[in-house]
Amino acid sequence: MTRQPLRLAILEAERILAAAGVASPRTDAELLAAHLLGVERTKLMMVPLVDPPVVQALHDLVSRRAARVPLQHLTGTASLGALALEVGPGVFVPRPETELLLAWGLATLDGVERPTVVDLCTGSGALALAMANARPDATVHAVEKEPAALAWARRNADRQTQAGDTPIHLYAGDVTDPMLFMELEGLVDLVLCNPPYVPEGTPVPPEVRDHDPHQAVFGGRDGLDVVRHVVGCAARLLRPGGGVAIEHDDTHGGSVPALLRARRVLEDAQEHTDLAGRPRFATARRTRPE
CATH class of the missing domain: 1.10.8 (Helicase, Ruva Protein; domain 3)
Structure with missing residues (x-):
């Protein structure tokens, strides 16, 4: 041979x-x-x-x-931070752009001891697990409503716990539920979210169209159906001085910061671009008492 x-x-x-x-x-x-x-x-x-x-x-x-089967479905893994996460049919594949949101979140926690972090719409558990890996002292809560995605998140969480990382607290839940995480109201140092945000009808690559779950990609007519609830949830959960970061579509460079500014308890709303210079995520802080 x-x-x-x-x-x-x-x-x-x-x-x-x-x-x-x-x-x-x-x-x-x-x-x-x-x-x-x-x-x-x-x-x-x-x-x-x-x-x-x-x-x-x-x-x-x-x-x-x-x-056009996604590369990550063929290799079985996708990366975020220092982690390789298992992915496949039924869960959104993490994208490199989300590294920037993770980096902002980690920088926001500089000097905060034993922070409390919430990852909304966790999908594969990528952001929550990357945060727990980078900040072993953090208490990280993550929520996902889709059973198939939640199964992938549990699998990844179990793998990371076996590897010695700090366990995360993983929940089945919906960010549109006004009672979500009521026990954490006013106690959270950082809220992260990579929600479904693509406007319905937007052309997407075959890898996304045929393999990513529709409900994990598209966010209603303007792409903001879930984002609006995320903003409200973050405003409720954050402690004074805590931060929120929300990934969004590149057409949302004005609208998501505007949603954040519309909440009286949030301040310092800012837009952030990805490596290609496109609007990619927005951040804000919970106001501090005077």
């Missing part, structure tokens, strides 16, 4: 993915090869030759990716 150059197999994978319209064909080809070989992407150069069955297995994965 003649071994074959991995470099040529990756070049062919890149060609197939580029022809299929995948946005990052070389990156995806290398990540699929690394996943298949069980090595880091940066170590692929240390595997010059592979057996023909490996080439065939890579071709099979690449064919599925060319059919």
